[in-house]
Amino acid sequence: MAEQPSEAYVTKFDSFSNRLFAWNGAGQKLCRLAMTTLDVIICTHNRASELDRALAALATQRGSDCLFWSALVVDNGSTDNTADVVEAWRTGGGIPDLRRVVELKAGLTAAHRRGVRETNGSSIAFVDDDNLLAPDWIHSLAEAICAFQGW
Numbered sequence: 001m002a003e004q005p006s007e008a009y010v011t012k013f014d015s016f017s018n019r020l021f022a023w024n025g026a027g028q029k030l031c032r033l034a035m036t037t038l039d040v041i042i043c044t045h046n047r048a049s050e051l052d053r054a055l056a057a058l059a060t061q062r063g064s065d066c067l068f069w070s071a072l073v074v075d076n077g078s079t080d081n082t083a084d085v086v087e088a089w090r091t092g093g094g095i096p097d098l099r100r101v102v103e104l105k106a107g108l109t110a111a112h113r114r115g116v117r118e119t120n121g122s123s124i125a126f127v128d129d130d131n132l133l134a135p136d137w138i139h140s141l142a143e144a145i146c147a148f149q150g151w
Contacts, residue, residue, distance in 0.1 A: 036146055038069040038138070039121035043111035044129040045076040046084050052085045057132040060096035064142030070097030076111040092135055 040058065044051045050148060051073070073086050086100040103114040114122065123145050129131065 014083075027046055029056060036067045036123065036142075037121035038067055038123045038125060038142060038145065039115075039119035040069060040071045040120065040125050040127055040138070041074060041112070041115035042071065042127050042129055043074045043076055043084060043108055043115060044078065045106075045111075046078045046080045046082070047129050048078070048080045048082045048085045050130040052089075052131050053125065054131055055085070055089045055095060055098075056137075058088065058127075060135045061133065061138040062136050064139050064146065066146035067142035068096070069138055070121070070141070071095050072100070073098070073100045074111040074115045074118070075100055075102045076108070077102065077106060 016101055016122075019114060037150065042051065042054060042058075046077075051132075063069065075082050075086070083100065090098045090100070091134075101117075101118050103111050105114075112126065115126070127140060
């Protein structure tokens with residue numbers, strides 16, 4: 001996570017550097033706050049056991065100071081226990097801001113489109129429901145995104 005100031009602070013946007021900073025009451029700059037966000041979208045249809053393994057791998061991710069990330073599962077009309085798997089991970093923690101939405105129109109394209117409509121991050125990454133991500137996948141992606149954006 002981004003560095004958090006240890007004292008009361010206000011946030012100010014610096015239009016020259018295009019960054020958000022925390023400032024203390026004396027007008028001293030304390031630290032830069034992360035502004036970049038990444039939404040990881042996983043589309044699935046009746047593959048609860050594969051999804052469970054993919055979410056387990058996602059829960060082991062090492063984050064980055066320059067980026068906040070969250071995850072969205074797009075359930076493409078599953079009739080198995082996909083909803084239960086997502087709910088177990090949502091309440092169990094380990095995956096930031098995990099959400100599930102249902103897309104009833106069949107097909108990966110419809111699920112991808114729904115995922116894009118449901119997110120508002122500055123970056124999006126699609127992950128298949130059978131991908132077992134390396135523990136540094138988010139961190140590596142975040143560092144690339146932040147370097148590109150000049151962080």
